[in-house]
Amino acid sequence: RFSKHTKWLKIHKYQKFYSFFLYGLLTINWAITTDFIQSYQYLKRKLSYGKFPKPATQWTKLIVSKIIYYSIWIALPLFLGFVWWHVLIGFFIMHYTAGIILSVVFQLAHVMPNTEMPTPDKNGNMKNTWAIHQLFTTSNFAPKSWFVGFFTGGLNHQVEHHLYSNISHIHYKKIAKIVKETAAEFSLPYNEYNTFWKAIAEHYNQLKALGQKPSLA
Structure with a gap:
């Protein structure tokens, strides 16, 4: 789940x-x-x-x-x-x-605690524009690790991968600084976890939370 x-x-x-x-x-x-x-x-x-x-x-x-x-x-x-x-x-x-x-x-x-999974309204429309939607629904992990970046082909910079999939991943690290600053300027989320293992731990916590029976309230 x-x-x-x-x-x-x-x-x-x-x-x-x-x-x-x-x-x-x-x-x-x-x-x-x-x-x-x-x-x-x-x-x-x-x-x-x-x-x-x-x-x-x-x-x-x-x-x-x-x-x-x-x-x-x-x-x-x-x-x-x-x-x-x-x-x-x-x-x-x-x-x-x-x-x-x-x-x-x-x-x-x-699938992380800070990412959202919004659903369309009754008319089939999403709340946010495409670019803002990416910021709410994606998260980076180990953004400063050259090994993780190399091994995943830049997919650890998932925010930038979604926003700029037509640009080579070797530029994501530099692009990330601009995206992060712009997100802060407009009070938008920029989700990231500094290390791979921190991200693993948080994903485990999210699995644990989503595995619990929802309250009726």
């Missing part, structure tokens, strides 16, 4: 313990199911970057890409003589590692 707007279930009480283990399943879930589910939903809602594709074309591209993907990572190693369970374990470890990294990076950027 990552948002107070999500229905609370009893199992959420323990999410502070199991969430980090489940994070590792992110990319393997993408590979097996999520891509198909999202393609169906996007086509149904007619969402697209640029010209809306023909459904047959979209499905053909997805299926062909999946065939190529599984051929490279599973069929080819089996063809070369690797033991089948070695291949499957390696495939799982690869995805679990990637899943942990991606999930933690994006959770530290969004």
Whole structure:
């Protein structure tokens, strides 16, 4: 349960313990199911970057890409003589590692005590403009760490990543100073945690808080 707007279930009480283990399943879930589910939903809602594709074309591209993907990572190693369970374990470890990294990076950027998850009004409109919305809903972590910045490709500067995704991440550190000053000038939030481990601790606290049964008041 990552948002107070999500229905609370009893199992959420323990999410502070199991969430980090489940994070590792992110990319393997993408590979097996999520891509198909999202393609169906996007086509149904007619969402697209640029010209809306023909459904047959979209499905053909997805299926062909999946065939190529599984051929490279599973069929080819089996063809070369690797033991089948070695291949499957390696495939799982690869995805679990990637899943942990991606999930933690994006959770530290969004599911934090200081970030908000606003919902549209009855007319489907958001309260704030696009840029202000980014400031309320994103958070930086370890902004001064060259290693975290290098390892995450600048995603530790999530605020700047959202605002200036068309600019190389190597400039985010300098841009951050301007964004932070501008946010303060207009009394807008600028969420950041000085260290990676501080961000981890605060994310854990947020999981714990959201795992508690909401009061009826």
